[in-house]
Amino acid sequence: EAGVAQSPRYKIIEKRQSVAFWCNPISGHATLYWYQQILGQGPKLLIQFQNNGVVDDSQLPKDRFSAERLKGVDSTLKIQPAKLEDSAVYLCASSPDRAFSYNSPLHFGNGTRLTVT
């Protein structure tokens, strides 16, 4: 099966500019996640979608970050305006999980490396 696709692979922007990342999950996966991985740290969940609804966005900095998954398939994550501390790898993951299921692992894309200067 095709994996989780993300684009672009790399992005360099100046602070206060805006940027968008795109993710196409594995076909049929209902759940989609965006993670932020700062250098030297483990991934941190930003937002989780179940189909096109938000399940958890408690750690998303909503004053500057937004995400959508309009048709329940692919998703975009936007940062506007960017800050220096947003420099990180942004990972998208998907899972076929439904409620009450806990066995299915997450499948990760290769990530987008963002550098804010």
Next chain:
Amino acid sequence: AQSVTQLDSHVSVSEGTPVLLRCNYSSSYSPSLFWYVQHPNKGLQLLLKYTSAATLVKGINGFEAEFKKSETSFHLTKPSAHMSDAAEYFCVVRPTPNFGNEKLTFGTGTRLTIIP
């Protein structure tokens, strides 16, 4: 509440020698535990998972991990290291039951270096 602690930020072993990456967890419920590997500029790949079945779990590429409830540990081992094992390894915990909220808690990672 749940947390995971990876006891070593960096481990170096010689090729052909055993690998031990240590992980301790804390969870209010019976946990599901995972090990993921991340090669440079790649996404995370699942190595193995524990979900309350056998306590000794075998994964891909010769890795295995043992769930020890009394020690709240889930250490990752491999009998003989290979150069291709050089990567970052993450221990991950998720609560069980889950009720549709699959929030994972990641450790800070252990960088494994293989010495030729």
